[in-house]
Amino acid sequence: MPKEILVVDDQPGIRLLLNDILTSEGYRVSLAKTGKEALDKINQKSFDLMILDYKLPIIDGKEVLNILEKEKIDISVILMSGMAENIREEIEKNNLVKKVIAKPFNIKDFCVYVEEILL
Template identity: 75%
Template sequence: MPKEILVVDDQPGIRLLLTDILTSEGYQVSLASTGKEAIDKINKHTYDLIILDYKLPIIDGKEVLEILERDKKEISVILMSGMAETIKQEVEKIKMVRRIVAKPFNIKDFCAHVEEILL
């Protein structure tokens, strides 16, 4: 049974790119374009991994993480950000964040992170 990944990003191009990459790697991919949509999906379905953009409309990535932590969700997260170094300190205490990936990212390295986390 393929591992299930939720990709949360407000940029359609990033969602499309990650869907193409991850489905070609054999993963089942679901999408959300806002933090609120992500929380709704996570409350209805179990995912093996969440790929979460830090900067989102309505509910941002940090708030999504805080909600998941409050609700005691046990999900691994790859956090993406154009300001990866800046946010590192803010989120390093959140155990579910397994990687912080800077945008733009190297696709090969990104796939390696996903594979390592899901093994």
């Protein structure tokens, strides 16, 4: 069974890029534009990994993580941010976050992180 990945980003270019890359790596990919849409999808189906942008409309990445922890939903998360250094301390107490990566990111490194988390 292919691993299920949820990509959450409000930028269409990043969603499409990650969808293409992860699909070509053999993963099943679902997409969400907002934190609310991501939570709705997580409540409908389980995912092995969520790739989550920190800055999102409606419900931001930090709030998504808080809601998942409160509801005891266990999902590994790669958190993406244009200001990764600034948020590391803020979210390092969150057990769901396995990796924080800065945007823009190296695609090869990104694929390695995904593979390591899903092993």
